[in-house]
Amino acid sequence: MLKRHQIFGNVYHVLWTILLVAFVAVGARQVWIGPNETIVIHSTPFASTDAFFEAYFHAPNGSQHCLEIMRRLYGKGAIVFFCPPQTWRGDLSFALISYLSWPQQIGKVQVQPADLEQRVRSLDRSSTAAVIFCDLQPPAGFTAGWPLGDRLFIVPFPSPK
Amino acid sequence: MNPLIPASGAVLMILAAGFGASVLFLRRAPRIAVAELIVLSWLFGTLVVSFGLWLLGMGLRGASLHVAVTVVCFASAITGILFLRRGKQRLHLPRPKNWFESFLALLICLEVAIVFFLAFKNSLGWDGLLIWEVKARYAFLNGGAVPAAYFSDTSRIYSHTEYPLYLPMLETWVYFWTGDCDQYSVKLIFPIFYVAGILLLAQAGTAWSGKRWIGLLVANLFFFVPFLTCAEGGVLQGYADVPISVVYLAAFYFLSIFARENSRTALETFVALGASLPWIKRDGIVLWFVLVVCGVWIIWRRNGILPAILSVLPGICVIAGWQVYLRQMDLRAPGDFLPMTLPVLISNFDRLVPVTRLLLKEATTMKHWSLLWYLTPIAFLCLMWRNRSERAVVLLICTTLPLALDCAIYLFSSWPDYLHHVRFSLPRLVLQVAPLAMLSVASALAPRQMPVSNKRAA
Numbered sequence: 001m002l003k004r005h006q007i008f009g010n011v012y013h014v015l016w017t018i019l020l021v022a023f024v025a026v027g028a029r030q031v032w033i034g035p036n037e038t039i040v041i042h043s044t045p046f047a048s049t050d051a052f053f054e055a056y057f058h059a060p061n062g063s064q065h066c067l068e069i070m071r072r073l074y075g076k077g078a079i080v081f082f083c084p085p086q087t088w089r090g091d092l093s094f095a096l097i098s099y100l101s102w103p104q105q106i107g108k109v110q111v112q113p114a115d116l117e118q119r120v121r122s123l124d125r126s127s128t129a130a131v132i133f134c135d136l137q138p139p140a141g142f143t144a145g146w147p148l149g150d151r152l153f154i155v156p157f158p159s160p161k
Numbered sequence: 162m163n164p165l166i167p168a169s170g171a172v173l174m175i176l177a178a179g180f181g182a183s184v185l186f187l188r189r190a191p192r193i194a195v196a197e198l199i200v201l202s203w204l205f206g207t208l209v210v211s212f213g214l215w216l217l218g219m220g221l222r223g224a225s226l227h228v229a230v231t232v233v234c235f236a237s238a239i240t241g242i243l244f245l246r247r248g249k250q251r252l253h254l255p256r257p258k259n260w261f262e263s264f265l266a267l268l269i270c271l272e273v274a275i276v277f278f279l280a281f282k283n284s285l286g287w288d289g290l291l292i293w294e295v296k297a298r299y300a301f302l303n304g305g306a307v308p309a310a311y312f313s314d315t316s317r318i319y320s321h322t323e324y325p326l327y328l329p330m331l332e333t334w335v336y337f338w339t340g341d342c343d344q345y346s347v348k349l350i351f352p353i354f355y356v357a358g359i360l361l362l363a364q365a366g367t368a369w370s371g372k373r374w375i376g377l378l379v380a381n382l383f384f385f386v387p388f389l390t391c392a393e394g395g396v397l398q399g400y401a402d403v404p405i406s407v408v409y410l411a412a413f414y415f416l417s418i419f420a421r422e423n424s425r426t427a428l429e430t431f432v433a434l435g436a437s438l439p440w441i442k443r444d445g446i447v448l449w450f451v452l453v454v455c456g457v458w459i460i461w462r463r464n465g466i467l468p469a470i471l472s473v474l475p476g477i478c479v480i481a482g483w484q485v486y487l488r489q490m491d492l493r494a495p496g497d498f499l500p501m502t503l504p505v506l507i508s509n510f511d512r513l514v515p516v517t518r519l520l521l522k523e524a525t526t527m528k529h530w531s532l533l534w535y536l537t538p539i540a541f542l543c544l545m546w547r548n549r550s551e552r553a554v555v556l557l558i559c560t561t562l563p564l565a566l567d568c569a570i571y572l573f574s575s576w577p578d579y580l581h582h583v584r585f586s587l588p589r590l591v592l593q594v595a596p597l598a599m600l601s602v603a604s605a606l607a608p609r610q611m612p613v614s615n616k617r618a619a
Contacts, residue, residue: 009609012543013606016605016606019532019535019536019539020378020382020536020602022532023382023385023531023532023533023536024382024385024531026385026527026531026532027382027384027385027386027387027531027532028385030387030391030527030528030529030531031384031385031387031390031391034387034390034391034392039283039284040282040283040284041281041282041283041284041344041345042345043164043281043345044344044345045164045341045342045343045344045345046344047284047343047344047345048284048285048289048290048294048344049290049344051284052284052290091319092287094319095287095291095319095320096291098316098317098319099290099291099295099298099320102298102299102302102311102317103308103310105314105316106316107316108316
């Protein structure tokens with residue numbers, strides 16, 4: 001009886017050993033692959049925002065650039081951010097610019113490209129400091145401004161000379 | 162100067178604050194395990210600093226707030242040293258008994274080193290940066306307190322203005338020491354939670370199995386859970402889910418010690434850690450609720466109804482305190498959830514099957530969990546079959562009930578596509594109970610006869 005108990009105990013632990021080895025093997029493979037999918041950072045104060053700007057908008061040193069622009073706009077009114085509806089680039093760039101521009105008021109407008117011009121022209125220019133276009137072609141008359149990255153464009157009101 | 166040097170100062174102050182609090186909580190224990198002391202020093206330290214900055218920040222700003230919280234940390238550390246010198250407790254640092262335990266301990270050191278290395282190579286994730294760190298940045302720029310205008314800023318609702326400030330206040334603390342917002346050096350705090358999790362799992366696994374090698378083995382598994390180690394939401398990305406999972410494990414561990422030894426030390430520590438869960442993340446209310454349900458039952462059976470009721474109060478105070486604060490701040494954030502009413506429940510009841518299906522799909526995603534959620538049901542079956550005990554049942558409840566409640570809460574999701582809401586957040590909810598699942602594996606590996614007197618150190 002005792003022998004049977006011992007055999008059973010040994011089988012039990014052998015089975016668990018197999019399961020745990022499989023666990024480690026699968027896990028090790030995924031951990032090895034995992035970090036390669038994430039964004040590498042440098043040791044700078046804006047390590048993560050810079051990494052996002054560079055990875056998704058091809059804008060090196062994007063945080064400092066964005067901060068410099070926002071400093072010029074601060075106190076002159078709200079900023080309106082235009083992007084196509086439901087795009088992750090629109091969400092990400094709005095969040096990054098909004099993150100960096102505190103306490104600047106910034107509102108997001110999701111708009112179809114066909115409706116963009118009408119929406120921009122209907123803005124109250126006296127209370128708007130700038131408009132930002134993400135993945136949208138700026139309408140005629142709104143092409144003088146500062147590019148912040150790939151298809152990310154800031155147009156101040158009034159336009160810079 | 163390398164900003165990691167002052168950031169390390171911030172970490173040391175957190176440990177100092179937590180050391181005093183830990184010794185205070187463990188003052189009646191005959192001996193204190195060094196691993197437990199380190200883990201509790203970190204967890205209590207983070208709580209002292211985050212609560213301290215939040216509460217003192219209502220009246221103080223800038224350097225005076227920094228100095229005030231530093232004084233609290235020093236005072237706590239000195240109190241701890243005095244208690245330790247006056248008391249008769251012994252510090253207990255177990256050494257590996259054989260080559261296998263030494264090998265497992267070395268592996269843990271290697272894994273921790275890899276996690277530290279990777280943490281400083283990878284950016285903060287979306288939530289890490291745009292939900293948690295953003296609050297820390299705005300708080301630091303405002304002298305240490307999150308500006309009142311932030312809570313009513315509808316253009317920044319993407320950052321979940323209603324989320325509690327445990328992690329942001331810790332990050333603000335690091336910024337006080339580095340002198341500026343620094344997205345690089347702030348990453349230092351996250352691998353420390355990982356270390357705390359590994360140490361605690363080793364300790365709890367040893368206590369539950371009665372064998373130190375099993376504790377060390379299960380602690381090693383921590384590294385091989387891909388979602389925990391390297392996925393979005395894991396330890397590298399600066400999310401709150403790894404910290405909350407570690408605190409949940411710690412609270413559960415001390416509840417299990419109380420259940421076994423009827424120790425007042427364990428009871429007080431459990432209550433304090435459990436009450437802090439809603440302060441770490443909104444989802445912490447679910448984890449706190451589950452612990453409270455189990456805790457009240459266990460405390461009632463051992464010490465009567467009054468201590469059981471009293472054990473609930475700290476958590477209620479934390480939840481109510483935060484809600485009062487949000488009302489004072491004129492919060493204007495649309496919720497992710499509909500009002501929890503019977504008509505909503507009935508009308509959305511058909512969501513239950515798709516949500517459960519997604520939970521099963523997530524649990525069996527090896528890219529996230531390796532074989533963890535395949536092994537966990539096997540471990541629980543083994544536990545129930547070999548060692549049917551109250552604490553095994555409590556472990557089962559504390560591992561599964563939060564997931565069941567989380568699934569039920571999705572019935573009230575206000576997202577237009579509720580399945581997107583589930584897919585988006587469910588993996589992180591699963592992560593919160595993953596350390597308990599690992600503890601079930603440790604228990605299943607234990608020899609059939611549990612030792613009469615368990616070798617818990619404290």
